[in-house]
Amino acid sequence: MSHWRTSHWRVRRWVRALALGLTAALITSLSGCVLERRERSATPTHAFEQLWEDYRAYYGLFEVKGVDWDALHAEYAPRVNDQMSDAELYEVLVDMLTHLDDPHVTLYPAGNPELPTFSIDLVDGVFVEPPFDEALVEERYLHDAATPHPQLTYGHLAGGVGYIHLRSFDGKQRDYAEALDRALRALADAPGLVVDIRDNPGGFDPLAQYVAGRFTDTRRAYMTVRKRNGAELDEFGPTRTWYVEPTGARRFTGPIALLTTYATQSAGETFALAMRVNPQVVQVGSTTGGAFSDAILRETWNGWAYTISVGDYRAPDGTSFEGVGLAPDVWVENTYDEVRAGRDAVLEAATEWLLAGPP
Amino acid sequence: MLTPPCPRLGGLLRLGGACLLSLAAALPRGTALAQTEHRVGLGVGYSHHAVMDTAATSLAYDGHLAATSLTYQGENGRVVWTARLGAAFGHMQATGHAGRTIRFVSREVDGSLDSVSVPVRASTLTADARVRVERMLPVGRVVLLAGGDVGFGLTNVQGFAAPGLMQMLSLAPSLGARVPLPNRQLVQVSARTVLAAWVSRMPYDQTVSLPGQTPYQGLVARGSGWRSLGHLQTLSIDAAYQRDFGARGTLRVNLALGYLHDDWPRSLRVIDTTAEVSLALRIGGRS
Structure with missing residues (x-):
């Protein structure tokens, strides 16, 4: 009888430990699911829209650059579809971002080593150091x-x-x-x-x-x-x-x-x-x-990252030297x-x- | 929503402290221990930290952190008082995009190419300090615990993207239940939710540069404010199994689940899951 009781307690102890472990695993996996659910929309269309919206919400130099961002959406959105390749999407995004003429605007196609980093001061993804040693x-x-x-x-x-x-x-x-x-x-x-x-x-x-x-x-x-x-x-x-x-x-x-x-x-x-x-x-x-302004980095749903100039920095007389x-x-x-x-x-x-x- | 933080902070803390102390003073005599019991414990464990901070990035981030804590707990049969210091460290990556790198290439003066690949991940350090006082209310076999805590939490994220809460000083009531088991064991469950907090997060533009200010001063000046339940919702649930052994030892296993939602400057949701094992030295004894 005593042996049976001891075994019974051992089993209950293991069941408790197992339940605790399973609960922890369940909660951990659930927490990931709850937070990542939006990422399932990582299509080229969604990636394009996310990037475009982020620049609209954060970019501080549209007025200085004389860029109509809404008009650029009308121009470039029709070129994006969910059947296009990463390289085709990259090309559209680069074409759109080039209008900003801003060295602080960089597109990092992170996770795709075939595509170079884009910025207007890079040549095929390469920054050419100045003649200084x-x-x-x-x-x-x-x-x-x-x-x-x-x-x-x-x-x-x-x-x-x-x-x-x-x-x-x-x-x-x-x-x-x-x-x-x-x-x-x-x-x-x-x-x-x-x-x-x-x-x-x-x-x-x-x-x-x-x-x-x-x-x-x-x-x-x-x-x-x-x-x-x-x-x-x-x-x-x-x-x-x-x-x-x-x-x-x-x-x-x-x-x-x-x-x-x-x-x-x-x-x-x-x-x-x-x-x-x-x-x-x-x-x-x-x-x-x-490239004076502070720049922040954001990411779109396909995992690519990009930097956005959030400020409008000027000389005291109101002159902006951004892009100049x-x-x-x-x-x-x-x-x-x-x-x-x-x-x-x-x-x-x-x-x-x-x-x-x-x- | 942002208000100057400091003048009201002291008042809130004093109010919270007074509430906790008056709660403790009003305790009934009953199951008091003959001698107050103290436990000082050191814990190690694992924490899963998941963040969706739309102010910083459109991607959810999560990471596996190593956790540790130092806890002091005292109780006299009527009141339990606890002081805890905790920390966790590790890396977070965008959920579903592990292993991403960003490549930086430059052409040097001599014509050679220099290439560096940097992983897109964020080193993450979380730390918290908390003082809690709870009243013990025996109800049959179960002891109910009612009280509250004042806590300070800090999250320091360094990386390309830096999502998450930066710091929070909070006042939270707590409720719990303790079930004593044979052989000097017990099981305890408690829950807490923050009622009011002073929170610092990166401001809308995600920058902290201000003339003549350090990054931390800039963060506090630009991204801090008071939150109440309308803007900040949290829930922490803690389950623990504890067993005393020998003359002075206590083993404790904790499973904690924390949820946080904050809505300024844009929505932030955090889910923390922590499993921890601690060994404590017990001083004093039961009646």
């Missing part, structure tokens, strides 16, 4: 290169001119502050400073604002920003004015040459806007990429052959300009 700068032009932060290198050029290379504006402000303190302490006596953002793809605008504050002596407005705040095309949140003002313990407010290329984008460009309002700053190089970029005061371009041969003509021109003294 940071290793060349450090090895040939800098006497005492130091990298106190992964995104920042500094040193002295010919004639004691200072040099700071800012690779991006990603990371913690505290870390940038420490690196900038070191760099600006070392470069305090320089007759002029080169700030190099030729390969800076951006990052976080408030960090760029903070760094720009290391090169200014007073508070100046440099940008206004408004962002989409609702599904209607004209729904924006409040317009905010951004100011550059002195930040940090050490600053450099002497003559500055700001080096740019088309690869200077996003927060790199808002940094350039902030620097350009300072009278002692001259922009040298070539025009920036023309910031043209330099002094136009100088490297050629790839020059860089491969060990020469950086842009850097040399900037150094000469700083040593000659401002006009």
